[in-house]
Amino acid sequence: MAPKKKNKSPKKDETKRAQADKLKEQGNKSLQNENYQKAIELYTEAIELDDQCYAYFHNRSLAYFLIEKYQFALQDAIKCKELNPDYPLGYLREASAYLELDKHEECIKSAKQGLEVEKDNQQLIDIIKKAEDEQKQNFILPQDDPELVNHNTMINWLLDGKSEFENLKLQWYCKNYRGVHARRKVYNKETILFIPKSHLITLEMAKETPVAKKIIAAKLNLLSPKHSFLSTFLLQERKNKESKWRPYLDILPSDYNQFPIFFSEDDLSWLKGSPFQNQVREKKADIKRDYDDICSVAPEFAENTFEDFCWARMTASSRVFGLQINEQKTDAFVPLADMLNHRRPKQTSWQYDDQREGFVIQALEDIPRGEQVYDSYGRKCNSRFFLNYGFINLDNDANEVALRLTFDPEDTTIERKKEMMGGDVPEFKVYRILENYQEQNVSEFMSYLRFILIRDNSKLLMLQSLHEQQTENNENLQGYKPQKTPPISIQNETDMWAHISNMCQNSISQYSTTLKEDKEMLAKDNLTQNQRNCVLLRSGEKEILHFYIEMAEKMQKLLKMNRREITKLSLQQEYIKYNVYINKVIIGTLLQGQN
Numbered sequence: 001m002a003p004k005k006k007n008k009s010p011k012k013d014e015t016k017r018a019q020a021d022k023l024k025e026q027g028n029k030s031l032q033n034e035n036y037q038k039a040i041e042l043y044t045e046a047i048e049l050d051d052q053c054y055a056y057f058h059n060r061s062l063a064y065f066l067i068e069k070y071q072f073a074l075q076d077a078i079k080c081k082e083l084n085p086d087y088p089l090g091y092l093r094e095a096s097a098y099l100e101l102d103k104h105e106e107c108i109k110s111a112k113q114g115l116e117v118e119k120d121n122q123q124l125i126d127i128i129k130k131a132e133d134e135q136k137q138n139f140i141l142p143q144d145d146p147e148l149v150n151h152n153t154m155i156n157w158l159l160d161g162k163s164e165f166e167n168l169k170l171q172w173y174c175k176n177y178r179g180v181h182a183r184r185k186v187y188n189k190e191t192i193l194f195i196p197k198s199h200l201i202t203l204e205m206a207k208e209t210p211v212a213k214k215i216i217a218a219k220l221n222l223l224s225p226k227h228s229f230l231s232t233f234l235l236q237e238r239k240n241k242e243s244k245w246r247p248y249l250d251i252l253p254s255d256y257n258q259f260p261i262f263f264s265e266d267d268l269s270w271l272k273g274s275p276f277q278n279q280v281r282e283k284k285a286d287i288k289r290d291y292d293d294i295c296s297v298a299p300e301f302a303e304n305t306f307e308d309f310c311w312a313r314m315t316a317s318s319r320v321f322g323l324q325i326n327e328q329k330t331d332a333f334v335p336l337a338d339m340l341n342h343r344r345p346k347q348t349s350w351q352y353d354d355q356r357e358g359f360v361i362q363a364l365e366d367i368p369r370g371e372q373v374y375d376s377y378g379r380k381c382n383s384r385f386f387l388n389y390g391f392i393n394l395d396n397d398a399n400e401v402a403l404r405l406t407f408d409p410e411d412t413t414i415e416r417k418k419e420m421m422g423g424d425v426p427e428f429k430v431y432r433i434l435e436n437y438q439e440q441n442v443s444e445f446m447s448y449l450r451f452i453l454i455r456d457n458s459k460l461l462m463l464q465s466l467h468e469q470q471t472e473n474n475e476n477l478q479g480y481k482p483q484k485t486p487p488i489s490i491q492n493e494t495d496m497w498a499h500i501s502n503m504c505q506n507s508i509s510q511y512s513t514t515l516k517e518d519k520e521m522l523a524k525d526n527l528t529q530n531q532r533n534c535v536l537l538r539s540g541e542k543e544i545l546h547f548y549i550e551m552a553e554k555m556q557k558l559l560k561m562n563r564r565e566i567t568k569l570s571l572q573q574e575y576i577k578y579n580v581y582i583n584k585v586i587i588g589t590l591l592q593g594q595n
């Protein structure tokens with residue numbers, strides 16, 4: 001049977017076109033009013049009446065783009081281009097959708113075609129530049145680089161295991177150094193990553209290795225048991241070519257040369273004078289002790305060199321998450337989640353979701369497309385970041401410097417002090433002080449020092465009775481806590497500042513460079529990364545020491561004045577930062593009652 005002829009009445013067509021145009025106008029108004037869904041409906045109705053008008057497809061493509069339906073935006077842009085190849089904005093819509101879909105080649109190709117139609121269209125020129133820039137960032141490594149190949153294998157392994165992270169992508173900054181970026185705009189509260197339990201390496205799994213079982217059976221007292229168990233697991237699986245975990249193992253950093261425990265003596269010498277130099281040696285010695293202990297109960301573990309064990313331990317210290325799975329605390333390696341770099345304040349939060357049975361990360365703010373997505377590793381001193389993560393955080397308000405307090409053996413009140421403290425005084429006590437003197441650590445340090453410096457038995461008696469009053473109702477009356485000593489007298493407080501100043505000056509004199517010299521070195525920028533990090537670490541410590549030397553000088557000066565003079569001086573700019581101490585301790589306590 002012959003097909004029926006269509007009734008082609010020109011008049012009917014014209015009416016339809018007029019109706020369609022009207023709908024388009026209404027659609028444009030909705031678009032202007034940011035009612036994109038309505039605009040899409042109106043353009044769709046227009047298209048149903050007349051599917052040969054490029055403008056309807058162009059406008060609907062734009063509306064789809066604005067609600068982030070990029071695949072639909074692309075389809076309409078392609079149709080617009082087909083209907084009118086001379087319309088440059090059709091190419092712009094197509095290129096924009098391709099860019100959002102991370103199809104950089106295609107984006108550049110369609111924008112270039114658009115430029116053939118209108119050669120100086122600035123939007124087309126801009127989008128080519130943006131796509132090229134992103135391409136450069138994405139492909140810092142050649143396509144066949146093993147790191148990239150391994151990365152793709154891991155991504156497929158995770159996706160096959162039903163992981164979800166469609167809005168995230170990995171980006172390289174240089175070899176072995178990667179970060180996670182938003183593939184598309186991420187919204188506050190959006191769950192951006194899900195890794196099922198099947199793809200987590202937990203502490204419980206690590207405790208099942210033959211070596212771990214021997215450690216447990218021998219009741220070994222390891223210094224870092226959790227990280228050691230996880231390390232034995234990593235090393236066991238690394239040797240197994242058929243390991244289920246191969247895709248994850250293959251993307252782990254191949255070395256940790258920027259971690260201080262791997263530093264040469266030459267690199268370590270850049271830490272001369274810093275208490276951190278010892279911390280590094282102690283950390284390495286602790287890891288060696290764990291390694292030797294493990295080898296002693298599981299001799300086969302010695303197949304792994306100490307270097308191998310250090311590699312595994314640093315992998316654990318820099319990548320493990322402390323989780324709670326079904327109310328049980330554990331530690332785990334979480335592939336891909338461990339690719340997020342650190343930044344404070346918190347931009348994302350993570351947890352194990354018992355219902356979904358997997359690890360999830362949620363955004364805590366909107367993150368624009370292309371931006372790096374961070375995890376906060378917490379508020380930590382740079383010495384901890386350096387030791388356990390191999391980097392230094394600039395502008396870190398949590399930096400500390402270690403100061404050691406000891407009782408004076410010549411102190412005639414020492415016996416009473418011992419008695420008060422419940423028998424004995426510790427040989428020494430190390431406090432890690434921060435530049436902010438209001439931090440609890442610092443006030444405990446000052447209080448401890450006040451107690452050490454008392455030379456007057458009557459003051460000790462007063463503290464003892466205060467302590468007894470405070471602990472009156474406490475049945476397990478414990479010894480006196482020097483770190484709770486309140487400000488006692490002008491003399492004691494003056495002594496405390498003099499002592500702080502001496503200790504800080506003594507610490508400063510241990511370094512082979514001054515703070516000024518460090519700053520000049522950093523400005524020159526001719527240091528290796530490890531040298532630079534050492535200089536940043538030691539200069540951070542010196543800043544704190546200088547802060548307290550200056551504070552000590554000013555507070556000793558104030559402690560010689562009367563209340564009126566102090567109040568006047570404290571209003572000066574250079575004293576403002578000490579006002580909390582001045583008002584609370586000097587005026588509020590030591591000079592209480594004075595006019």
Ligand SMILES: C[S@@+](CC[C@H](N)C(=O)[O-])C[C@H]1O[C@@H](n2cnc3c(N)ncnc32)[C@H](O)[C@@H]1O
Nearest residue numbers: 176177178318319338339340341342389390391
């Ligand atoms: C959990 S991993 C993050 C992924 C890592 N960048 C990678 O490529 O494997 C932690 C390591 O990332 C690096 N890192 C994380 N945050 C950093 C930051 N803010 N600055 C410098 N390096 C950082 C450090 O090397 C750290 O040991």
